[in-house]
Amino acid sequence: xxxxxxxxxxxxxxxxxxxxxxxxxxxxxxxxxxxxxxxxxxxxxxxxxxxxxxxxxxxxxxxxxxxxxxxxxxxxxxxxxxxxxx
Amino acid sequence: xxxxxxxxxxxxxxxxxxxxxxxxxxxxxxxxxxxxxxxxxxxxxxxxxxxxxxxxxxxxxxxxxxxxxxxxxxxxxxxxxxxxxxxxxxxxxxxxxxxxxxxxxxxxxxxxxxxxxxxxxxxxxxxxxxxxxxxxxxxxxxxxxxxxxxxxxxxxxxxxxxxxxxxxxxxxxxxxxxxxxxxxxxxxxxxxxxxxxxxxxxxxxxxxxxxxxxxxxxxxxxxxxxxxxxxxxxxxxxxxxxxxxxxxxxxxxxxxxxxxxxxxxxxxxxxxxxxxxxxxxxxxxxxxxxxxxxxxxxxxxxxxxxxxxxxxxxxxxxxxxxxxxxxxxxxxxxxxxxxxxxxxxxxxxxxxxxxxxxxxxxxxxxxxxxxxxxxxxxxxxxxxxxxxxxxxxxxxxxxxxxxxxxxxxxxxxxxxxxxxxxxxxxxxxxxxxxxxxxxxxxxxxxxxxxxxxxxxxxxxxxxxxxxxxxxxxxxxxxxxxxxxxxxxxxxxxxxxxxxxxxxxxxxxxxxxxxxxxxxxxxxxxxxxxxxxxxxxxxxxxxxxxxxxxxxxxxxxxxxxxxxxxxxxxxxxxxxxxxxxxxxx
Numbered sequence: 001x002x003x004x005x006x007x008x009x010x011x012x013x014x015x016x017x018x019x020x021x022x023x024x025x026x027x028x029x030x031x032x033x034x035x036x037x038x039x040x041x042x043x044x045x046x047x048x049x050x051x052x053x054x055x056x057x058x059x060x061x062x063x064x065x066x067x068x069x070x071x072x073x074x075x076x077x078x079x080x081x082x083x084x085x086x
Numbered sequence: 087x088x089x090x091x092x093x094x095x096x097x098x099x100x101x102x103x104x105x106x107x108x109x110x111x112x113x114x115x116x117x118x119x120x121x122x123x124x125x126x127x128x129x130x131x132x133x134x135x136x137x138x139x140x141x142x143x144x145x146x147x148x149x150x151x152x153x154x155x156x157x158x159x160x161x162x163x164x165x166x167x168x169x170x171x172x173x174x175x176x177x178x179x180x181x182x183x184x185x186x187x188x189x190x191x192x193x194x195x196x197x198x199x200x201x202x203x204x205x206x207x208x209x210x211x212x213x214x215x216x217x218x219x220x221x222x223x224x225x226x227x228x229x230x231x232x233x234x235x236x237x238x239x240x241x242x243x244x245x246x247x248x249x250x251x252x253x254x255x256x257x258x259x260x261x262x263x264x265x266x267x268x269x270x271x272x273x274x275x276x277x278x279x280x281x282x283x284x285x286x287x288x289x290x291x292x293x294x295x296x297x298x299x300x301x302x303x304x305x306x307x308x309x310x311x312x313x314x315x316x317x318x319x320x321x322x323x324x325x326x327x328x329x330x331x332x333x334x335x336x337x338x339x340x341x342x343x344x345x346x347x348x349x350x351x352x353x354x355x356x357x358x359x360x361x362x363x364x365x366x367x368x369x370x371x372x373x374x375x376x377x378x379x380x381x382x383x384x385x386x387x388x389x390x391x392x393x394x395x396x397x398x399x400x401x402x403x404x405x406x407x408x409x410x411x412x413x414x415x416x417x418x419x420x421x422x423x424x425x426x427x428x429x430x431x432x433x434x435x436x437x438x439x440x441x442x443x444x445x446x447x448x449x450x451x452x453x454x455x456x457x458x459x460x461x462x463x464x465x466x467x468x469x470x471x472x473x474x475x476x477x478x479x480x481x482x483x484x485x486x487x488x489x490x491x492x493x494x495x496x497x498x499x500x501x502x503x504x505x506x507x508x509x510x511x512x513x514x515x516x517x518x519x520x521x522x523x524x525x526x527x528x529x530x531x532x533x534x535x536x537x538x539x540x541x542x543x544x545x546x547x548x549x550x551x552x553x554x555x556x557x558x559x560x561x562x563x564x565x566x567x568x569x570x571x572x573x574x575x576x577x578x579x580x581x582x583x584x585x586x587x588x589x590x591x592x593x594x595x596x597x598x599x600x601x602x603x604x605x606x607x608x609x610x611x612x613x614x615x616x617x618x619x620x621x622x623x624x625x626x627x628x629x630x631x632x633x634x635x636x637x638x639x640x641x642x643x644x645x646x647x648x649x650x651x652x653x654x655x656x657x658x659x660x661x662x663x664x665x666x667x668x669x670x
Contacts, residue, residue, distance in 0.1 A: 022359035030332070030351075038337045050475045054340050054507045058274040061474060062333055062344025063503035064442035066525040067386050067602045071506045073594065075521035077173045079395050081151055082161070082667055 104561055113374040116304035118569030121381025125573060128600035131186070132177050136591060140175060144586045147172040158248045160258045160670045163236055166265065175590045178599025189289050190603035192610075193331040195339060203331040204290070208283040218278035225271040232264040258670075265514055294323045297607065301374065310368050318369030325352055325614040326607070341471045342504045346442060346613045350460050353617015362618050370615040376450055377566040379608035380535075382601045383443065384573035387532040388593070390582045395522045396664050398656035402497050403526040406645070406652050410438040411534065414641035422633050427546055428454035432462045433634050435534055437641045440524065441466040441500025444531045446609065451539040451564055452546070456616045457624045463613075465638050466500045473642075474504040478511035488516035489657050489665045490650075496523025497649035498642070515668055532574045539567045 042051045054061060059071065066072040109115050137143075150168035154161070161169075177183060193203035202210075239260035243253040298319045302312035326345070329352050332338060333345035356362065362370075392400060411434050418430035432454045436445035445462040448454070477499060481491035491512050499505045502524050509520030543562040548554050577597070581588035628634065657665045 016360070019360040023355060026351075026355040026359065030348075034332070034335055034337060038341055042337065042340070046479055047475050050478060050508070050511055051340055053511045055336075056270065056273050057507065057510045058277055059503060059507045059510060060339055060344075061342035061503040061507045062339055062346075062501070064344070064346070064440070064501040065383070065386070065602075066502045066521070066528045067593075067598050068606065069502045069506050069521070071510075071517065072502060072521045072525050073589075073598075074173050075506075075518040076391070076394060076525065077589070078169060078518050079522045079668070081165075081169050081172070082670070083394075083396060083664065084151070084155075 108565075110307045111309075112565070113304065113308060113371070113377060114565035116308065116374065117377035117381050117566040118572075120300065120304060120378050121384075121569055121573065124382060124601055124604055125385055125577075125596070128596040131182060132591060132595035132599065135180055135182055136177060136587070137175055137180055140587060140590055143175060144172065144590070148586065158243070159254060161261065163233070163240055163261060163264070166261070172586075175594070176599075177591050177595030179594075183595070183599045186600055187603070189293055190600075190607070191286055191289065192345070192603075192606065193286065193327060193334050194284070195334050195336060196331075197336045200331055200335075203334055204286045206281070206284050211281050211283040214281050215279055218275060218281075222271070222275045222279035225267070225275050229264070229267040229271040232260075232267040236260040236264040262514075269514065290327060293607070294320065297323070297611070301371070301378075304374065305368075305371070308374075310371065310374075314368035315371065316369075318366035321366050322369050322611055322614050322618070325349060325356075325618070326610040328352065329614060330610060342474060342501060342507075343467060343471065344503075345610050347464060347467050349610050349613035350463065350617040350620070353614050354460075354620050354622065355617075357618050357620065358622050366618065370619045372456060372612050372615040372619065373450070375608045375612035375615060376446060379605045379612060380447060380450055381566060381569040381573055382605035382608070383447070384532065384570035385577040385601055386597050386605075387529050387570075387574040387578070388581050389529060389532075389574065389578040390588075391529055392526055394526060395519070396661060398653075398661045398664050399493075399523055399526050401656050402493050402649065402653050403523050404530055406497060406648050407438050407527055407530055408534070410641060410645045410648060411435055413644060414438060414637065417640060418633075418637045422637055424633050424637065426455075426458060426628065428452045429458040429461065429628055429634060430637065431538060432458055433465065433637050434641060435531075435538070436462040436466045436500065437469075437638050438645055439531055439534055440502070440528050441470060443528065444534065446612075447531050447535040447570075448538050451535045451567060452542045453564065455624075455628075456620050457628055460616060460620055460625065461628055461634050465634060469638060469642065470500045470504045473499050474508045478508040481512060487658075487665070488512045489519050489668050490653055492516040492519030493523050493653035493657060494646075494650050496520040497527065497653065498645050499524075502528070519668060532571060536567055536571055539564050 041047055059069070063069045147168040151165050154165035154168070158165075178187065196202040206214075236257070239253075239257040243250065243257040246253055248254055298316055301319070302315050305315040306312040326349055329349035330345035332348040332352075333343060338344075338348075392404070414434040414437065415431055418424045418434065419427070424430045428449070431452055432445055432449045435448035436442070438444075439448075442463050445459060445466060449459040449462070477495055478491070481494070486494075492509050492515065495508045495512075495516075496505055496519065499508055502521070505520050505524040506517060509517035512520070540559065540563070543559045544554050547562055577592060581592045584591060
């Protein structure tokens with residue numbers, strides 16, 4: 001009984017350690033992506049011009065809805081005023 | 087039994103009977119009450135405080151633009167200046183709007199030090215300003231010079247009463263150069279050269295407490311319990327903040343991998359490795375957060391925007407999109423034989439309408455599983471990053487017309503930010519067309535969510551051959567959709583009835599200045615909850631055979647072909663005068 005408890009305890013401890021190692025590995029993967037893989041991708045000849053244009057325009061490309069992006073309001077005003085007298 | 091109960095906990099549930107107590111016991115109704123409470127508070131704050139001389143300024147700008155339209159066959163410098171003045175009028179730029187923005191602000195942009203997302207000292211800000219100043223001054227000088235040249239060219243054209251085609255073209259080209267120089271001056275250079283010190287941490291702690299108390303009101307009446315929700319809420323909020331911080335890292339931001347995806351991945355990483363402690367579980371109220379956010383999103387579905395770019399835009403955004411959605415859904419059911427109809431419709435809506443927001447609204451309307459929403463959002467972000475680079479590169483390399491290229495980008499790339507970024511690569515007109523088509527497409531999700539909710543209640547959530555009564559549809563109907571639609575109708579009506587002032591007070595006041603930042607917080611809290619309550623195995627099960635990816639790729643291919651074809655027909659065959667006006 002005592003031996004079984006000891007085994008269960010060490011098994012649980014082993015599982016916990018495995019969990020923390022998994023978490024650390026996941027965080028490390030994100031770090032590698034953010035600091036090595038994606039910046040390298042930005043230097044590729046076909047990607048670089050678009051990425052430079054994005055950086056210059058200061059657009060947050062992660063915005064998923066029109067009201068989160070300032071440019072939509074500017075675009076709306078311009079288009080409406082352009083087509084107002086059509 | 088255990089399996090059934092597990093399945094129930096994964097989906098948005100409404101049972102086939104009506105009880106009045108649902109009004110205070112169900113999260114659908116609490117989403118409506120809380121969502122409308124926020125909207126009312128927003129109206130009370132913003133409507134009585136318009137910018138000084140708003141009506142006079144709007145009337146003056148409109149009169150100038152009308153006079154310039156009559157004077158010259160192209161947009162003159164005065165026309166652009168009046169248009170800029172109109173764009174600059176915003177209720178949220180008033181002192182009360184700026185105070186609210188400070189409280190609701192999310193972690194900011196950073197490059198190498200994550201701390202800059204929350205805190206920037208005065209000395210660090212001064213250092214940044216000094217570093218950016220030479221380039222900014224150069225850009226300012228360039229814009230000033232371009233304006234002088236544009237003025238001279240316009241004067242020469244005006245001396246000939248704008249009847250000399252060559253002089254008109256020279257003036258137009260000079261004005262275009264000035265706009266480009268001005269755009270450059272106002273982009274990232276100005277942001278860097280005018281950066282101020284900030285400390286967002288106290289505001290974030292404050293807003294966390296406010297949101298915690300806010301959601302605990304409903305939790306008290308539902309089965310959750312206020313104290314239970316409060317115990318774990320801080321962790322969900324913390325995960326949301328960290329996720330948003332990662333999404334704001336400059337490289338991530340440029341690729342479009344925003345906070346939502348990091349909230350899901352971070353949550354999943356935690357729940358599938360070290361696990362989620364029990365005290366956190368009552369705070370993982372995905373449906374509660376997401377539905378309250380969706381009611382707020384409803385207010386941003388402003389139907390008056392549909393006709394912004396004329397009938398051509400309506401056809402591109404409102405005819406092609408539902409066609410692609412329906413065909414992709416049928417393809418998923420009949421050809422790919424996808425087991426889960428909810429995954430099929432969520433991926434179809436996400437791919438054909440507007441990415442993440444459409445996935446959220448559709449998944450909630452058809453009661454999709456959390457893992458299904460995660461798959462749809464993940465694929466959308468990945469393909470958006472690819473298309474954001476590939477599409478403008480292709481358009482420029484084949485020399486496609488910017489109006490056609492803009493409409494193609496607006497109709498096919500999922501998220502608005504990526505559409506604007508890709509459109510900007512085509513120049514100002516391309517970006518304007520792309521952003522406007524996407525905005526019209528965004529509005530479509532109100533109709534799609536309502537249609538999917540009704541279709542699911544009447545046709546999908548019943549045994550084959552069963553006749554469903556109207557009352558049964560009502561029992562099963564996800565009630566938060568009513569709040570979503572009501573908010574849309576009320577705010578659309580308000581915007582129209584206020585005329586030009588509606589944009590200043592409603593769009594650029596109550597919505598962009600108050601309900602939108604709150605809604606962004608609610609969605610990221612929901613996604614952190616999704617991540618913390620999802621598991622990899624369930625996800626792998628849905629990915630079996632790669633069917634969601636095949637569905638997305640095939641649907642997007644159809645979308646690309648159909649949108650390009652219809653955009654060409656609309657802007658170059660049926661309504662060529664619209665294209666001419668946009669280029670003027």
